[in-house]
Amino acid sequence: MDKGIDSNVDKVISNIYTNENVYATGRVTRVNKYNIEVSGLNDVSFYEAIDVNHKASGYVMGIYANKIIVSLVEINEEIVPGDIVYALKKEFKCLFSPDSMGKVIDIFGHDLIAGKSFEKTVEVPLENPTIPIMDRTAVTREFLTGIIGIDLMYPIGKGQRQLIIGDKKTGKTQIALDAIVNQKDKKMICIYVAIGKTKKEVKDIYFELTKRGAASYTIVIASFNDELPTRTYLTPYVATSIAEIFMMQKYDVLVVFDDLKKHADVYREISLTSKKTPGRDAYPSDIFYTHSRLLEKGAQHIGGGSITMLPIVETKSGDITDYISTNIISICDGQLVLSAKSFARGEKPAINYGLSVSRLGGNVQTPDMKKVGSKLRRELLSYLEVRSVYELANIDEMSKELQKKMRDGKVMVNKLKQYKFSPRTKEEMKAEFAFLFEESTDLEKKINDSDGTHSSSDGNYQEKDHSNTSLNIEKN
Amino acid sequence: MQMVGKIISIFDISIEVVLSSDNVKVGDILEVVDDPNYRFEVVEISNTSATCISLGSTRGLKKGLDVKILSHGIHVEYSDKILGRIFNSYGIPIDKRKIESVKTRRTDHPTTTLQELNIESQILWTGIKVIDFFAPLQKGFKMGLLGGAGVGKTVLIKEIIHNVYTSLNSNAIFTGIGERSREGQELYSEMKKSNLLDKMAMVYGQMGDNPVSRSKAVYSGLTMAEYLRDEKKQDVLLFIDNIYRFIQAKAEIATELKQILIGNGYPSDMASEMSKIEERINSNQNGSITSVQAIYIPADDLTDESVQTIMSYMDGQIVLDRKVAELGIYPAIDVFNSTSKLVDVEKIGERHFSLVESVLKTLTRYNELEEIITVLGIEELSEEDKLIFYRARKLRNYFSQPMFVAEAYTGIPGEFVKIDDVLNDVEAILNGKYDDIDESKFLFIGKVS
Numbered sequence: 033m034d035k036g037i038d039s040n041v042d043k044v045i046s047n048i049y050t051n052e053n054v055y056a057t058g059r060v061t062r063v064n065k066y067n068i069e070v071s072g073l074n075d076v077s078f079y080e081a082i083d084v085n086h087k088a089s090g091y092v093m094g095i096y097a098n099k100i101i102v103s104l105v106e107i108n109e110e111i112v113p114g115d116i117v118y119a120l121k122k123e124f125k126c127l128f129s130p131d132s133m134g135k136v137i138d139i140f141g142h143d144l145i146a147g148k149s150f151e152k153t154v155e156v157p158l159e160n161p162t163i164p165i166m167d168r169t170a171v172t173r174e175f176l177t178g179i180i181g182i183d184l185m186y187p188i189g190k191g192q193r194q195l196i197i198g199d200k201k202t203g204k205t206q207i208a209l210d211a212i213v214n215q216k217d218k219k220m221i222c223i224y225v226a227i228g229k230t231k232k233e234v235k236d237i238y239f240e241l242t243k244r245g246a247a248s249y250t251i252v253i254a255s256f257n258d259e260l261p262t263r264t265y266l267t268p269y270v271a272t273s274i275a276e277i278f279m280m281q282k283y284d285v286l287v288v289f290d291d292l293k294k295h296a297d298v299y300r301e302i303s304l305t306s307k308k309t310p311g312r313d314a315y316p317s318d319i320f321y322t323h324s325r326l327l328e329k330g331a332q333h334i335g336g337g338s339i340t341m342l343p344i345v346e347t348k349s350g351d352i353t354d355y356i357s358t359n360i361i362s363i364c365d366g367q368l369v370l371s372a373k374s375f376a377r378g379e380k381p382a383i384n385y386g387l388s389v390s391r392l393g394g395n396v397q398t399p400d401m402k403k404v405g406s407k408l409r410r411e412l413l414s415y416l417e418v419r420s421v422y423e424l425a426n427i428d429e430m431s432k433e434l435q436k437k438m439r440d441g442k443v444m445v446n447k448l449k450q451y452k453f454s455p456r457t458k459e460e461m462k463a464e465f466a467f468l469f470e471e472s473t474d475l476e477k478k479i480n481d482s483d484g485t486h487s488s489s490d491g492n493y494q495e496k497d498h499s500n501t502s503l504n505i506e507k508n
Numbered sequence: 509m510q511m512v513g514k515i516i517s518i519f520d521i522s523i524e525v526v527l528s529s530d531n532v533k534v535g536d537i538l539e540v541v542d543d544p545n546y547r548f549e550v551v552e553i554s555n556t557s558a559t560c561i562s563l564g565s566t567r568g569l570k571k572g573l574d575v576k577i578l579s580h581g582i583h584v585e586y587s588d589k590i591l592g593r594i595f596n597s598y599g600i601p602i603d604k605r606k607i608e609s610v611k612t613r614r615t616d617h618p619t620t621t622l623q624e625l626n627i628e629s630q631i632l633w634t635g636i637k638v639i640d641f642f643a644p645l646q647k648g649f650k651m652g653l654l655g656g657a658g659v660g661k662t663v664l665i666k667e668i669i670h671n672v673y674t675s676l677n678s679n680a681i682f683t684g685i686g687e688r689s690r691e692g693q694e695l696y697s698e699m700k701k702s703n704l705l706d707k708m709a710m711v712y713g714q715m716g717d718n719p720v721s722r723s724k725a726v727y728s729g730l731t732m733a734e735y736l737r738d739e740k741k742q743d744v745l746l747f748i749d750n751i752y753r754f755i756q757a758k759a760e761i762a763t764e765l766k767q768i769l770i771g772n773g774y775p776s777d778m779a780s781e782m783s784k785i786e787e788r789i790n791s792n793q794n795g796s797i798t799s800v801q802a803i804y805i806p807a808d809d810l811t812d813e814s815v816q817t818i819m820s821y822m823d824g825q826i827v828l829d830r831k832v833a834e835l836g837i838y839p840a841i842d843v844f845n846s847t848s849k850l851v852d853v854e855k856i857g858e859r860h861f862s863l864v865e866s867v868l869k870t871l872t873r874y875n876e877l878e879e880i881i882t883v884l885g886i887e888e889l890s891e892e893d894k895l896i897f898y899r900a901r902k903l904r905n906y907f908s909q910p911m912f913v914a915e916a917y918t919g920i921p922g923e924f925v926k927i928d929d930v931l932n933d934v935e936a937i938l939n940g941k942y943d944d945i946d947e948s949k950f951l952f953i954g955k956v957s
């Protein structure tokens with residue numbers, strides 16, 4: 033008994049001598065924006081939480097023989113070399129409160145609109161391990177956005193990652209907000225992640241969602257453009273860890289990342305600051321992995337829950353073939369491409385139907401929607417293609433079939449226009465496009481009756497006369 | 509096994525170990541004593557220390573931990589037990605079932621020698637019109653499958669698996685490198701559903717995994733393919749989706765190891781690392797390995813250094829094009845850039861060869877005409893050009909095809925089209941036999957009946 037106490041006392045004393053009492057400590061030797069070097073801290077683990085003299089906090093991101101590198105995520109006061117550093121003997125984690133629903137929060141358990149900390153919080157890891165292949169099941173359940181062009185032609189399923197990509201001011205965020213608002217009474221939890229946005233933008237979005245009654249099931253997790261890049265960088269990962277908590281409790285979760293181009297730029301800044309060798313466009317070599325491991329958390333889990341992801345990427349002058357865009361396109365299960373041209377024409381939502389893709393397609397639609405959707409998509413794409421070739425031709429001189437196609441095409445494009453926050457139900461969508469089926473059967477009958485004479489577009493074009501075209505223009 | 513050293517530094521996936529033993533070699537797998545979650549591969553040694561890369565996450569790892577040698581290199585199962593199973597990059601089954609190992613083999617293996625190499629073989633028809641016509645395959649071929657993001661690459665790979673599999677009757681290996689886990693899961697359950705699973709093995713190092721895992725999947729998959737070729741004397745099909753991700757993973761590792769990189773951040777040993785893989789994918793006296801390797805094109809840039817490096821090993825290429833996909837024509841193949849070494853009068857015969865030439869001629873003219881039409885309108889074309897214009901559009905539509913694995917998207921049942929039918933149909937379209945039939949009737953059909 034005595035021996036036990038003795039050995040305990042000896043252990044504590046020896047711990048004090050070796051700085052292993054409660055917290056290990058070291059000293060700051062170098063400060064570089066949000067990375068600091070610390071010496072004297074020997075017994076730390078990778079990603080351990082670190083406190084710098086109550087002035088700043090962060091985590092271990094490098095361990096060397098004679099120093100460690102700490103990445104800071106919160107700096108309240110200026111740090112100077114010589115400041116004492118505490119290793120907190122636990123993995124660095126963020127905080128999340130179960131009371132966050134309907135609030136704008138950050139990743140440290142603060143309610144930003146009320147300007148205070150939550151009372152009840154749970155710890156959330158920065159990242160969880162990847163979801164194993166065998167813990168996933170097929171993505172088959174529909175996720176309805178209420179937008180006709182999406183739900184019918186480029187459907188999204190629960191557990192799908194669908195990219196929204198386009199230039200500034202083409203309505204990218206609006207599509208995501210429409211999708212959130214349409215989840216009312218659908219038992220979805222929505223998480224809107226603002227990455228490096230302005231405070232004004234975030235407050236606008238928050239009010240918009242509250243006004244539309246979406247706040248009761250939505251959490252806005254925000255990082256602002258004037259915050260530490262390290263914090264902005266972590267925000268989408270922590271948001272995903274939060275989404276995973278819900279998924280494991282069998283909830284269906286929607287996560288919107290607005291936007292990942294900004295995230296890539298922030299990560300580039302961090303990498304270059306820590307002197308990593310740059311690759312294409314000065315992005316670090318692991319920029320793909322940065323986004324792939326984030327977006328791979330979008331899944332239909334075998335337990336029943338799911339995480340649907342709508343990442344947003346901003347492009348310049350409509351170029352979706354730049355490095356970051358193609359990376360993220362190659363990770364996602366499809367993309368909705370928004371076009372500035374359609375936007376200017378008033379064809380809103382300004383979806384470029386030719387470039388948009390859903391890799392899951394009909395798999396996530398109910399048979400009735402699939403039937404209308406695949407027909408509409410075929411007809412519309414074929415119209416859009418024909419339109420570009422025959423735009424200059426006189427419609428009166430066209431074959432009956434082509435005339436019909438041009439007329440139907442215009443109707444389709446008009447019917448796809450939709451105001452913001454005016455979701456349609458599946459029934460409304462199907463009813464709108466029922467005409468595709470009625471008339472096409474009529475058309476086929478007509479062609480059969482006339483023994484295919486109308487179906488040869490060659491014949492009709494040969495008679496075309498140039499003077500007719502100009503005459504027609506004058507009449508108009 | 510006894511301990512061989514202590515961890516001295518950790519930075520992301522790169523770990524430095526101070527050695528207390530001279531038993532450690534490059535390629536050895538080290539493990540933290542009493543914690544199998546932390547495993548490393550030795551990539552460089554000096555007389556006092558070893559630089560390692562971590563096979564998994566390094567989160568929670570500490571300086572000063574003891575390490576031991578786990579094995580010399582990564583070993584995977586080298587027996588029939590691989591069939592019907594799904595493995596991670598390190599040869600560990602991930603389908604929640606135990607494996608009763610018969611025999612294992614190290615995944616790094618010498619390349620095929622000139623003496624062993626066999627280059628004689630037969631044509632392998634895929635039943636996909638546009639591939640068989642423009643870029644036919646041969647046993648032992650390496651076909652590159654190029655395409656930017658989201659133009660239907662993976663669907664085409666699945667279709668080839670489906671079609672060639674049913675005709676060749678030998679086992680296949682699917683290696684997923686840096687691609688979507690969702691697709692891994694889907695391929696697994698689709699193969700299971702169609703009772704093909706027990707005739708193939710899958711290896712996955714997907715895009716959520718760390719770069720070391722993504723860089724190792726190809727070696728494990730290759731070793732399994734070699735087993736089927738050398739021990740079971742088969743004509744093996746090896747699918748690699750996506751080989752670019754291998755170089756990408758290598759680039760990430762090189763960055764972490766602070767190696768000097770070449771342009772666009774690629775590792776300087778990219779070409780020699782590729783050779784070590786591609787020179788193993790060959791035919792020998794035992795059998796053949798026919799491989800279809802998807803190649804992702806970063807930033808839609810075909811001149812990318814790594815894409816060019818990979819291409820130099822290929823016997824042919826199938827190029828997917830976003831512009832064709834935009835027209836709603838699938839498989840969205842760019843026929844001008846898709847070809848194979850088989851497209852030669854002596855190999856596919858006079859008729860097929862001259863048809864390929866005339867089709868390309870017609871389609872080239874069509875592209876020129878399209879520009880004229882945009883400016884002047886269609887009525888300005890000569891009679892002859894009008895015929896070319898309409899026939900070219902029919903041809904273009906004809907080379908779309910309903911695919912078995914895309915039935916869910918299109919709602920049209922898939923079709924396997926014999927090459928003789930393709931040649932007859934193409935000839936008939938070119939000769940004007942179908943001038944009276946509307947061009948839309950050629951879209952998503954098998955053969956013209």
